[in-house]
Amino acid sequence: MTIGTYILVSVIKIVIAMLVLLTGVAYTTLAERKVVAHIQNRWGPSRVGPFGIWQPLADGLKFIFKEDVTPPFVYRPLYLLAPVLSLTMALTAIAVIPVGPWVSIGSVHTPLQIADVNIGLLVILGLTSIGVYGVALAGWSSNSKYSMLGSLRASAQMVSYEIALGLSLVGVLIYSGSFSLRDIVMAQSGTFLGFIPKWNIFTGQFIAFFIYIMAAYAETNRIPFDLPEAETELVAGYHTEYSSMKFAMFFMAEYANMFTVACLASVLFLGGWLGPVFGPPLLQAVLPVVWFVLKVLAFIFIYIWVRGTLPRFRYDQLMAFGWKFLFPLAIANIMITALVVALK
Amino acid sequence: MHLALFLIFGAVCVGAAINLLVQKHPINSALSLIVVMGSLAVLYLLLGAEFVAAVQVIVYAGAVMVLFVFTIMLLNAGEEEVLPHSSRVAMVVGVPGLIVGLAVGIWVVARYAGLDRIAIGGPQVLNGTEGFGNPSPVAHLLFRDYLLPFEVTSILVLVAILGAVVLARREE
Numbered sequence: 072m073t074i075g076t077y078i079l080v081s082v083i084k085i086v087i088a089m090l091v092l093l094t095g096v097a098y099t100t101l102a103e104r105k106v107v108a109h110i111q112n113r114w115g116p117s118r119v120g121p122f123g124i125w126q127p128l129a130d131g132l133k134f135i136f137k138e139d140v141t142p143p144f145v146y147r148p149l150y151l152l153a154p155v156l157s158l159t160m161a162l163t164a165i166a167v168i169p170v171g172p173w174v175s176i177g178s179v180h181t182p183l184q185i186a187d188v189n190i191g192l193l194v195i196l197g198l199t200s201i202g203v204y205g206v207a208l209a210g211w212s213s214n215s216k217y218s219m220l221g222s223l224r225a226s227a228q229m230v231s232y233e234i235a236l237g238l239s240l241v242g243v244l245i246y247s248g249s250f251s252l253r254d255i256v257m258a259q260s261g262t263f264l265g266f267i268p269k270w271n272i273f274t275g276q277f278i279a280f281f282i283y284i285m286a287a288y289a290e291t292n293r294i295p296f297d298l299p300e301a302e303t304e305l306v307a308g309y310h311t312e313y314s315s316m317k318f319a320m321f322f323m324a325e326y327a328n329m330f331t332v333a334c335l336a337s338v339l340f341l342g343g344w345l346g347p348v349f350g351p352p353l354l355q356a357v358l359p360v361v362w363f364v365l366k367v368l369a370f371i372f373i374y375i376w377v378r379g380t381l382p383r384f385r386y387d388q389l390m391a392f393g394w395k396f397l398f399p400l401a402i403a404n405i406m407i408t409a410l411v412v413a414l415k
Numbered sequence: 416m417h418l419a420l421f422l423i424f425g426a427v428c429v430g431a432a433i434n435l436l437v438q439k440h441p442i443n444s445a446l447s448l449i450v451v452m453g454s455l456a457v458l459y460l461l462l463g464a465e466f467v468a469a470v471q472v473i474v475y476a477g478a479v480m481v482l483f484v485f486t487i488m489l490l491n492a493g494e495e496e497v498l499p500h501s502s503r504v505a506m507v508v509g510v511p512g513l514i515v516g517l518a519v520g521i522w523v524v525a526r527y528a529g530l531d532r533i534a535i536g537g538p539q540v541l542n543g544t545e546g547f548g549n550p551s552p553v554a555h556l557l558f559r560d561y562l563l564p565f566e567v568t569s570i571l572v573l574v575a576i577l578g579a580v581v582l583a584r585r586e587e
Binding site: 149188189190193194196197200201203204207208210211219222223226227230233250 | 442476477489550
Protein backbone atom coordinates (compact mmCIF):
# COMPACT_ATOMS: atom_id res chain seq x y z
CA MET A 72 0.00 0.00 0.00
CA THR A 73 1.46 3.34 -1.00
CA ILE A 74 1.64 6.23 1.44
CA GLY A 75 -1.05 8.13 -0.53
CA THR A 76 -3.56 5.27 -0.28
CA TYR A 77 -2.68 4.81 3.38
CA ILE A 78 -3.45 8.46 4.19
CA LEU A 79 -6.64 8.36 2.12
CA VAL A 80 -7.85 5.16 3.83
CA SER A 81 -6.98 6.59 7.26
CA VAL A 82 -8.85 9.83 6.61
CA ILE A 83 -11.91 7.90 5.39
CA LYS A 84 -11.80 5.72 8.51
CA ILE A 85 -11.47 8.76 10.79
CA VAL A 86 -14.41 10.53 9.12
CA ILE A 87 -16.62 7.43 9.35
CA ALA A 88 -15.62 6.81 12.99
CA MET A 89 -16.35 10.43 13.96
CA LEU A 90 -19.71 10.45 12.16
CA VAL A 91 -20.77 7.17 13.76
CA LEU A 92 -19.51 8.18 17.21
CA LEU A 93 -21.17 11.63 17.20
CA THR A 94 -24.43 10.21 15.86
CA GLY A 95 -24.21 7.54 18.53
CA VAL A 96 -23.63 10.20 21.17
CA ALA A 97 -26.62 12.23 19.94
CA TYR A 98 -28.94 9.23 19.87
CA THR A 99 -27.73 7.92 23.23
CA THR A 100 -29.09 11.11 24.80
CA LEU A 101 -32.47 10.36 23.18
CA ALA A 102 -32.33 6.68 24.12
CA GLU A 103 -31.49 7.66 27.68
CA ARG A 104 -34.48 10.00 27.95
CA LYS A 105 -36.77 7.43 26.36
CA VAL A 106 -35.64 4.45 28.43
CA VAL A 107 -35.58 6.35 31.73
CA ALA A 108 -39.01 7.75 30.87
CA HIS A 109 -40.42 4.26 30.31
CA ILE A 110 -38.81 3.01 33.53
CA GLN A 111 -40.62 5.85 35.30
CA ASN A 112 -43.89 5.19 33.44
CA ARG A 113 -43.71 8.36 31.30
CA TRP A 114 -43.52 8.87 27.53
CA GLY A 115 -40.30 10.84 27.16
CA PRO A 116 -39.63 13.02 24.09
CA SER A 117 -42.39 12.40 21.55
CA ARG A 118 -43.06 15.73 19.80
CA VAL A 119 -40.24 16.08 17.25
CA GLY A 120 -40.85 13.48 14.56
CA PRO A 121 -42.29 9.98 15.08
CA PHE A 122 -41.32 8.69 18.58
CA GLY A 123 -39.23 11.87 18.93
CA ILE A 124 -36.44 10.61 16.68
CA TRP A 125 -35.46 14.15 15.55
CA GLN A 126 -35.09 15.29 19.16
CA PRO A 127 -31.22 15.16 19.10
CA LEU A 128 -31.28 17.40 16.01
CA ALA A 129 -33.54 19.88 17.77
CA ASP A 130 -31.29 19.77 20.85
CA GLY A 131 -28.23 20.43 18.69
CA LEU A 132 -29.86 23.43 17.00
CA LYS A 133 -30.96 24.74 20.38
CA PHE A 134 -27.40 24.52 21.73
CA ILE A 135 -26.03 26.41 18.72
CA PHE A 136 -28.59 29.24 18.98
CA LYS A 137 -28.36 29.69 22.75
CA GLU A 138 -26.56 32.76 24.01
CA ASP A 139 -22.94 31.94 24.86
CA VAL A 140 -22.41 33.58 28.25
CA THR A 141 -18.88 33.89 29.61
CA PRO A 142 -19.13 35.14 33.19
CA PRO A 143 -16.84 38.16 33.81
CA PHE A 144 -15.05 36.60 36.80
CA VAL A 145 -13.63 33.52 35.06
CA TYR A 146 -9.98 32.89 34.21
CA ARG A 147 -10.45 33.01 30.46
CA PRO A 148 -7.56 30.94 28.97
CA LEU A 149 -8.28 27.89 31.10
CA TYR A 150 -12.06 28.45 30.98
CA LEU A 151 -11.86 28.12 27.17
CA LEU A 152 -9.28 25.30 27.23
CA ALA A 153 -11.22 23.00 29.57
CA PRO A 154 -14.13 21.94 27.29
CA VAL A 155 -11.79 21.59 24.30
CA LEU A 156 -9.50 19.33 26.32
CA SER A 157 -12.39 17.19 27.57
CA LEU A 158 -13.93 16.65 24.15
CA THR A 159 -10.62 16.12 22.32
CA MET A 160 -9.46 13.42 24.70
CA ALA A 161 -12.87 11.73 24.68
CA LEU A 162 -13.01 11.60 20.87
CA THR A 163 -9.36 10.62 20.34
CA ALA A 164 -9.69 7.47 22.43
CA ILE A 165 -11.88 5.85 19.77
CA ALA A 166 -8.88 5.77 17.38
CA VAL A 167 -7.35 2.61 18.86
CA ILE A 168 -10.59 0.61 19.26
CA PRO A 169 -10.77 -2.32 16.82
CA VAL A 170 -14.35 -2.73 15.55
CA GLY A 171 -13.65 -5.71 13.28
CA PRO A 172 -11.03 -7.94 11.65
CA TRP A 173 -8.97 -7.04 8.58
CA VAL A 174 -11.02 -6.42 5.44
CA SER A 175 -10.11 -6.23 1.75
CA ILE A 176 -11.85 -3.69 -0.48
CA GLY A 177 -10.43 -4.04 -4.00
CA SER A 178 -6.65 -4.05 -3.59
CA VAL A 179 -6.71 -2.29 -0.23
CA HIS A 180 -6.21 -4.56 2.79
CA THR A 181 -6.85 -2.71 6.06
CA PRO A 182 -7.92 -3.33 9.67
CA LEU A 183 -11.27 -1.95 10.86
CA GLN A 184 -9.48 0.32 13.30
CA ILE A 185 -7.98 3.79 12.82
CA ALA A 186 -4.62 3.04 14.44
CA ASP A 187 -3.45 -0.49 15.26
CA VAL A 188 -0.83 0.33 17.91
CA ASN A 189 0.87 -2.25 20.09
CA ILE A 190 0.09 -0.29 23.29
CA GLY A 191 -3.56 0.43 22.45
CA LEU A 192 -4.85 -0.15 25.97
CA LEU A 193 -2.24 2.19 27.49
CA VAL A 194 -3.11 4.87 24.93
CA ILE A 195 -6.73 4.81 26.13
CA LEU A 196 -5.68 4.93 29.79
CA GLY A 197 -3.34 7.85 29.04
CA LEU A 198 -6.01 9.79 27.14
CA THR A 199 -8.58 9.33 29.89
CA SER A 200 -6.07 10.42 32.54
CA ILE A 201 -5.37 13.61 30.56
CA GLY A 202 -9.13 14.09 30.17
CA VAL A 203 -9.35 14.57 33.95
CA TYR A 204 -7.73 17.99 33.47
CA GLY A 205 -10.71 19.15 31.42
CA VAL A 206 -12.95 18.59 34.43
CA ALA A 207 -10.44 19.90 36.99
CA LEU A 208 -9.64 23.09 35.06
CA ALA A 209 -13.29 23.77 34.24
CA GLY A 210 -14.10 23.90 37.94
CA TRP A 211 -11.08 25.94 38.94
CA SER A 212 -11.21 28.50 36.13
CA SER A 213 -14.96 29.12 36.56
CA ASN A 214 -14.22 30.79 39.90
CA SER A 215 -17.50 29.62 41.40
CA LYS A 216 -18.02 27.54 44.52
CA TYR A 217 -20.34 25.01 42.89
CA SER A 218 -17.97 24.44 39.97
CA MET A 219 -15.02 24.21 42.32
CA LEU A 220 -16.64 21.63 44.62
CA GLY A 221 -17.86 19.66 41.62
CA SER A 222 -14.45 19.51 40.02
CA LEU A 223 -12.72 18.66 43.31
CA ARG A 224 -15.11 15.76 43.72
CA ALA A 225 -14.71 14.72 40.10
CA SER A 226 -10.92 14.72 40.08
CA ALA A 227 -10.66 12.90 43.42
CA GLN A 228 -13.18 10.33 42.25
CA MET A 229 -11.57 9.81 38.84
CA VAL A 230 -8.07 9.43 40.31
CA SER A 231 -9.30 6.96 42.95
CA TYR A 232 -11.31 4.80 40.59
CA GLU A 233 -8.66 4.85 37.87
CA ILE A 234 -6.60 2.60 40.14
CA ALA A 235 -9.34 -0.01 40.46
CA LEU A 236 -10.06 0.32 36.74
CA GLY A 237 -6.43 -0.17 35.77
CA LEU A 238 -5.97 -3.13 38.12
CA SER A 239 -9.12 -4.84 36.86
CA LEU A 240 -7.55 -4.87 33.37
CA VAL A 241 -4.35 -6.56 34.54
CA GLY A 242 -6.02 -9.99 34.74
CA VAL A 243 -7.04 -9.72 31.08
CA LEU A 244 -3.52 -8.63 30.16
CA ILE A 245 -2.04 -11.65 31.97
CA TYR A 246 -4.30 -13.95 29.94
CA SER A 247 -3.60 -12.39 26.56
CA GLY A 248 0.01 -11.29 27.11
CA SER A 249 -0.32 -8.14 25.00
CA PHE A 250 -1.34 -4.48 25.24
CA SER A 251 -2.63 -4.55 21.68
CA LEU A 252 -6.44 -4.52 21.66
CA ARG A 253 -6.44 -6.61 18.46
CA ASP A 254 -4.31 -9.31 20.10
CA ILE A 255 -6.54 -9.25 23.19
CA VAL A 256 -9.59 -9.94 21.01
CA MET A 257 -7.81 -12.68 19.07
CA ALA A 258 -6.78 -14.35 22.34
CA GLN A 259 -10.48 -14.80 23.12
CA SER A 260 -11.36 -16.80 19.98
CA GLY A 261 -12.53 -20.39 20.23
CA THR A 262 -15.18 -22.09 22.37
CA PHE A 263 -15.58 -24.45 25.32
CA LEU A 264 -17.64 -27.60 24.62
CA GLY A 265 -18.48 -26.18 21.22
CA PHE A 266 -20.92 -23.47 22.29
CA ILE A 267 -19.61 -21.36 25.21
CA PRO A 268 -17.34 -18.68 23.69
CA LYS A 269 -13.88 -18.26 25.26
CA TRP A 270 -14.49 -14.62 26.08
CA ASN A 271 -12.60 -13.30 29.06
CA ILE A 272 -15.80 -12.89 31.06
CA PHE A 273 -16.29 -16.69 30.83
CA THR A 274 -12.64 -17.64 31.41
CA GLY A 275 -12.29 -16.45 34.99
CA GLN A 276 -12.33 -12.68 34.54
CA PHE A 277 -15.92 -12.45 35.75
CA ILE A 278 -14.98 -10.52 38.90
CA ALA A 279 -12.65 -8.26 36.92
CA PHE A 280 -15.56 -7.45 34.61
CA PHE A 281 -17.70 -6.26 37.50
CA ILE A 282 -14.86 -4.25 39.02
CA TYR A 283 -14.38 -2.71 35.56
CA ILE A 284 -18.07 -1.82 35.20
CA MET A 285 -18.26 -0.15 38.62
CA ALA A 286 -15.00 1.74 38.18
CA ALA A 287 -16.08 2.78 34.70
CA TYR A 288 -19.34 4.24 36.02
CA ALA A 289 -17.31 6.30 38.47
CA GLU A 290 -14.80 7.31 35.78
CA THR A 291 -17.55 8.65 33.54
CA ASN A 292 -19.34 10.37 36.45
CA ARG A 293 -22.55 8.46 35.90
CA ILE A 294 -25.26 7.47 38.39
CA PRO A 295 -24.82 5.97 40.99
CA PHE A 296 -21.47 7.82 41.14
CA ASP A 297 -22.53 11.16 39.68
CA LEU A 298 -21.60 13.22 42.74
CA PRO A 299 -19.53 15.71 40.70
CA GLU A 300 -22.74 16.99 39.14
CA ALA A 301 -25.17 16.22 41.94
CA GLU A 302 -27.82 18.75 40.96
CA THR A 303 -29.48 18.83 44.37
CA GLU A 304 -26.28 20.07 46.03
CA LEU A 305 -24.07 21.61 43.32
CA VAL A 306 -26.44 23.05 40.66
CA ALA A 307 -24.57 21.22 37.87
CA GLY A 308 -21.09 20.64 39.26
CA TYR A 309 -18.01 21.54 37.26
CA HIS A 310 -19.89 22.88 34.22
CA THR A 311 -22.25 25.18 36.16
CA GLU A 312 -20.82 28.33 34.55
CA TYR A 313 -20.79 26.99 31.00
CA SER A 314 -23.50 27.65 28.45
CA SER A 315 -24.36 27.02 24.81
CA MET A 316 -21.82 25.00 22.78
CA LYS A 317 -19.22 24.97 25.55
CA PHE A 318 -21.67 23.12 27.78
CA ALA A 319 -22.57 20.90 24.82
CA MET A 320 -18.89 19.98 24.47
CA PHE A 321 -18.78 18.70 28.06
CA PHE A 322 -22.02 16.87 27.43
CA MET A 323 -20.67 15.25 24.25
CA ALA A 324 -17.41 14.37 26.03
CA GLU A 325 -19.35 12.58 28.78
CA TYR A 326 -21.30 10.48 26.29
CA ALA A 327 -18.26 9.85 24.07
CA ASN A 328 -16.49 8.57 27.20
CA MET A 329 -19.42 6.24 27.80
CA PHE A 330 -18.87 4.85 24.31
CA THR A 331 -15.14 4.42 24.89
CA VAL A 332 -15.81 2.55 28.11
CA ALA A 333 -18.43 0.38 26.39
CA CYS A 334 -16.10 -0.38 23.45
CA LEU A 335 -13.29 -1.24 25.83
CA ALA A 336 -15.58 -3.53 27.85
CA SER A 337 -16.66 -5.43 24.75
CA VAL A 338 -13.06 -5.68 23.47
CA LEU A 339 -11.56 -6.78 26.79
CA PHE A 340 -14.26 -8.97 28.28
CA LEU A 341 -16.90 -9.79 25.68
CA GLY A 342 -14.71 -10.90 22.80
CA GLY A 343 -14.91 -7.72 20.68
CA TRP A 344 -16.16 -8.52 17.18
CA LEU A 345 -16.09 -12.30 17.73
CA GLY A 346 -19.37 -14.12 17.19
CA PRO A 347 -21.00 -16.63 14.84
CA VAL A 348 -20.20 -15.75 11.21
CA PHE A 349 -22.21 -17.36 8.41
CA GLY A 350 -23.94 -16.69 5.10
CA PRO A 351 -22.74 -15.12 1.84
CA PRO A 352 -19.36 -13.28 1.71
CA LEU A 353 -20.86 -9.80 2.14
CA LEU A 354 -22.77 -10.89 5.25
CA GLN A 355 -19.60 -12.56 6.57
CA ALA A 356 -17.76 -9.26 6.24
CA VAL A 357 -20.47 -7.26 8.00
CA LEU A 358 -21.40 -9.66 10.82
CA PRO A 359 -18.31 -9.07 13.05
CA VAL A 360 -19.02 -5.34 13.10
CA VAL A 361 -22.68 -6.06 13.88
CA TRP A 362 -21.67 -8.23 16.88
CA PHE A 363 -19.34 -5.51 18.11
CA VAL A 364 -21.99 -2.80 17.81
CA LEU A 365 -24.59 -5.00 19.55
CA LYS A 366 -22.24 -5.61 22.49
CA VAL A 367 -21.50 -1.89 22.80
CA LEU A 368 -25.19 -0.98 22.63
CA ALA A 369 -26.04 -3.59 25.26
CA PHE A 370 -23.44 -2.02 27.54
CA ILE A 371 -24.84 1.47 26.90
CA PHE A 372 -28.32 0.14 27.69
CA ILE A 373 -27.09 -1.21 31.04
CA TYR A 374 -25.69 2.27 31.75
CA ILE A 375 -29.13 3.80 31.21
CA TRP A 376 -30.90 1.01 33.06
CA VAL A 377 -28.69 1.58 36.11
CA ARG A 378 -29.42 5.30 35.92
CA GLY A 379 -33.13 4.62 35.96
CA THR A 380 -32.82 2.23 38.91
CA LEU A 381 -30.22 3.26 41.48
CA PRO A 382 -30.03 6.31 43.76
CA ARG A 383 -26.84 8.33 44.23
CA PHE A 384 -24.09 7.28 46.67
CA ARG A 385 -22.91 9.48 49.52
CA TYR A 386 -19.38 10.81 49.01
CA ASP A 387 -17.76 8.91 51.90
CA GLN A 388 -19.50 5.72 50.74
CA LEU A 389 -18.09 6.29 47.27
CA MET A 390 -14.52 6.66 48.52
CA ALA A 391 -14.79 3.74 50.98
CA PHE A 392 -16.25 1.53 48.25
CA GLY A 393 -13.46 2.38 45.83
CA TRP A 394 -10.53 2.07 48.20
CA LYS A 395 -11.66 -0.56 50.69
CA PHE A 396 -13.65 -2.89 48.46
CA LEU A 397 -12.84 -2.59 44.74
CA PHE A 398 -9.09 -2.03 45.22
CA PRO A 399 -8.39 -5.13 47.39
CA LEU A 400 -10.73 -7.20 45.23
CA ALA A 401 -8.83 -6.17 42.09
CA ILE A 402 -5.50 -7.05 43.74
CA ALA A 403 -6.87 -10.47 44.79
CA ASN A 404 -8.11 -11.04 41.24
CA ILE A 405 -4.65 -10.29 39.83
CA MET A 406 -2.97 -12.70 42.26
CA ILE A 407 -5.39 -15.53 41.56
CA THR A 408 -5.19 -15.01 37.79
CA ALA A 409 -1.39 -14.93 37.90
CA LEU A 410 -1.37 -18.12 39.97
CA VAL A 411 -3.70 -19.90 37.55
CA VAL A 412 -1.67 -18.82 34.51
CA ALA A 413 1.60 -19.77 36.22
CA LEU A 414 0.35 -23.26 37.15
CA LYS A 415 -1.13 -23.92 33.70
CA MET B 416 10.28 13.74 9.73
CA HIS B 417 11.98 12.46 12.89
CA LEU B 418 14.26 15.48 13.01
CA ALA B 419 11.37 17.91 12.48
CA LEU B 420 9.30 16.31 15.23
CA PHE B 421 12.31 16.19 17.54
CA LEU B 422 13.02 19.87 17.03
CA ILE B 423 9.38 20.88 17.48
CA PHE B 424 8.80 18.88 20.64
CA GLY B 425 12.24 19.65 22.02
CA ALA B 426 11.46 23.34 21.61
CA VAL B 427 8.00 22.89 23.16
CA CYS B 428 9.58 21.04 26.08
CA VAL B 429 12.21 23.72 26.75
CA GLY B 430 9.70 26.53 26.20
CA ALA B 431 7.23 25.01 28.65
CA ALA B 432 10.03 24.44 31.19
CA ILE B 433 11.00 28.13 30.99
CA ASN B 434 7.34 29.11 31.19
CA LEU B 435 7.07 26.97 34.33
CA LEU B 436 9.73 29.12 36.01
CA VAL B 437 8.45 32.46 34.70
CA GLN B 438 4.75 32.06 35.52
CA LYS B 439 3.59 33.72 38.73
CA HIS B 440 0.51 31.60 39.38
CA PRO B 441 1.07 28.02 40.61
CA ILE B 442 -1.65 26.54 38.42
CA ASN B 443 -0.02 27.95 35.27
CA SER B 444 3.31 26.51 36.39
CA ALA B 445 1.70 23.11 37.02
CA LEU B 446 0.11 23.16 33.57
CA SER B 447 3.47 24.03 32.00
CA LEU B 448 4.95 21.03 33.79
CA ILE B 449 2.24 18.85 32.24
CA VAL B 450 3.26 20.14 28.80
CA VAL B 451 6.90 19.31 29.64
CA MET B 452 5.90 15.76 30.61
CA GLY B 453 3.78 15.37 27.48
CA SER B 454 6.51 16.53 25.10
CA LEU B 455 9.02 14.28 26.89
CA ALA B 456 6.64 11.40 26.15
CA VAL B 457 6.72 12.34 22.47
CA LEU B 458 10.53 12.33 22.56
CA TYR B 459 10.44 8.80 24.04
CA LEU B 460 8.05 7.84 21.27
CA LEU B 461 10.51 9.15 18.67
CA LEU B 462 13.18 6.92 20.24
CA GLY B 463 10.94 3.92 19.64
CA ALA B 464 10.04 3.45 23.31
CA GLU B 465 6.25 3.33 23.03
CA PHE B 466 5.70 1.68 26.38
CA VAL B 467 7.86 4.18 28.27
CA ALA B 468 6.08 7.03 26.47
CA ALA B 469 2.64 5.71 27.45
CA VAL B 470 3.73 5.18 31.05
CA GLN B 471 5.21 8.69 31.11
CA VAL B 472 1.82 10.13 30.12
CA ILE B 473 -0.21 7.91 32.46
CA VAL B 474 2.01 8.22 35.54
CA TYR B 475 3.53 11.70 35.29
CA ALA B 476 1.21 13.78 33.09
CA GLY B 477 -1.83 11.87 34.34
CA ALA B 478 -1.54 10.74 37.95
CA VAL B 479 1.24 12.82 39.56
CA MET B 480 0.29 16.14 37.97
CA VAL B 481 -3.41 15.63 38.70
CA LEU B 482 -2.45 15.46 42.38
CA PHE B 483 -0.39 18.67 41.99
CA VAL B 484 -3.29 20.50 40.33
CA PHE B 485 -5.69 19.03 42.86
CA THR B 486 -3.59 20.32 45.78
CA ILE B 487 -3.27 23.78 44.23
CA MET B 488 -7.03 23.90 43.71
CA LEU B 489 -7.78 22.60 47.20
CA LEU B 490 -5.48 25.09 48.94
CA ASN B 491 -6.60 27.80 46.52
CA ALA B 492 -2.98 28.97 46.27
CA GLY B 493 -2.67 32.57 45.13
CA GLU B 494 -0.06 34.42 43.10
CA GLU B 495 3.52 34.20 44.22
CA GLU B 496 4.84 37.35 45.88
CA VAL B 497 8.05 38.67 44.37
CA LEU B 498 10.57 40.42 46.61
CA PRO B 499 12.19 43.19 44.55
CA HIS B 500 15.74 42.94 45.97
CA SER B 501 16.22 39.21 45.79
CA SER B 502 15.04 39.10 42.19
CA ARG B 503 17.61 41.74 41.11
CA VAL B 504 20.41 39.74 42.73
CA ALA B 505 19.14 36.67 40.93
CA MET B 506 19.20 38.48 37.60
CA VAL B 507 22.74 39.82 38.06
CA VAL B 508 24.37 36.72 39.52
CA GLY B 509 22.06 33.83 38.74
CA VAL B 510 21.58 34.08 34.99
CA PRO B 511 25.29 34.33 34.03
CA GLY B 512 26.04 31.65 36.63
CA LEU B 513 23.43 29.37 35.13
CA ILE B 514 24.81 29.85 31.60
CA VAL B 515 28.38 29.14 32.75
CA GLY B 516 27.21 26.07 34.69
CA LEU B 517 25.32 24.70 31.69
CA ALA B 518 28.29 25.30 29.39
CA VAL B 519 30.63 23.48 31.80
CA GLY B 520 28.15 20.61 32.09
CA ILE B 521 27.82 20.20 28.33
CA TRP B 522 31.61 20.40 27.93
CA VAL B 523 32.16 17.68 30.56
CA VAL B 524 29.57 15.38 28.96
CA ALA B 525 30.97 15.98 25.48
CA ARG B 526 34.58 15.53 26.66
CA TYR B 527 34.19 12.33 28.68
CA ALA B 528 31.15 10.59 27.23
CA GLY B 529 32.44 11.12 23.71
CA LEU B 530 30.74 13.29 21.13
CA ASP B 531 29.68 10.26 19.10
CA ARG B 532 27.22 9.27 21.82
CA ILE B 533 25.39 12.58 21.71
CA ALA B 534 22.84 12.33 18.94
CA ILE B 535 23.10 15.61 17.06
CA GLY B 536 20.48 15.92 14.38
CA GLY B 537 17.64 14.13 16.05
CA PRO B 538 17.36 11.03 18.22
CA GLN B 539 19.03 7.92 16.92
CA VAL B 540 18.65 4.42 18.25
CA LEU B 541 22.04 2.89 18.97
CA ASN B 542 22.74 -0.49 17.44
CA GLY B 543 21.47 -3.46 19.40
CA THR B 544 19.00 -1.47 21.45
CA GLU B 545 15.95 -1.62 19.15
CA GLY B 546 12.73 -2.18 21.02
CA PHE B 547 14.33 -1.42 24.38
CA GLY B 548 11.31 0.62 25.43
CA ASN B 549 8.70 -2.05 24.78
CA PRO B 550 6.90 -3.90 27.58
CA SER B 551 8.84 -7.18 27.53
CA PRO B 552 12.42 -5.72 27.56
CA VAL B 553 11.39 -3.34 30.35
CA ALA B 554 9.83 -6.23 32.27
CA HIS B 555 12.97 -8.34 31.76
CA LEU B 556 15.13 -5.58 33.21
CA LEU B 557 12.79 -4.85 36.13
CA PHE B 558 11.75 -8.35 37.15
CA ARG B 559 14.81 -10.39 36.19
CA ASP B 560 18.08 -8.45 35.91
CA TYR B 561 17.38 -5.81 38.54
CA LEU B 562 14.74 -7.56 40.66
CA LEU B 563 16.41 -6.92 44.02
CA PRO B 564 17.11 -3.18 43.50
CA PHE B 565 13.57 -2.79 42.16
CA GLU B 566 11.99 -4.45 45.20
CA VAL B 567 14.24 -2.55 47.61
CA THR B 568 13.22 0.72 45.93
CA SER B 569 9.55 -0.19 46.26
CA ILE B 570 10.02 -0.84 49.99
CA LEU B 571 11.81 2.53 50.26
CA VAL B 572 8.86 4.26 48.61
CA LEU B 573 6.47 2.41 50.92
CA VAL B 574 8.43 3.60 53.96
CA ALA B 575 8.29 7.16 52.61
CA ILE B 576 4.50 6.92 52.21
CA LEU B 577 4.10 5.56 55.76
CA GLY B 578 6.35 8.37 57.03
CA ALA B 579 4.22 10.97 55.28
CA VAL B 580 1.06 9.49 56.80
CA VAL B 581 2.59 9.48 60.31
CA LEU B 582 3.82 13.08 59.93
CA ALA B 583 0.52 14.31 58.54
CA ARG B 584 -1.60 12.63 61.23
CA ARG B 585 -2.85 15.03 63.83
CA GLU B 586 -2.06 14.24 67.47
CA GLU B 587 -5.12 13.15 69.43
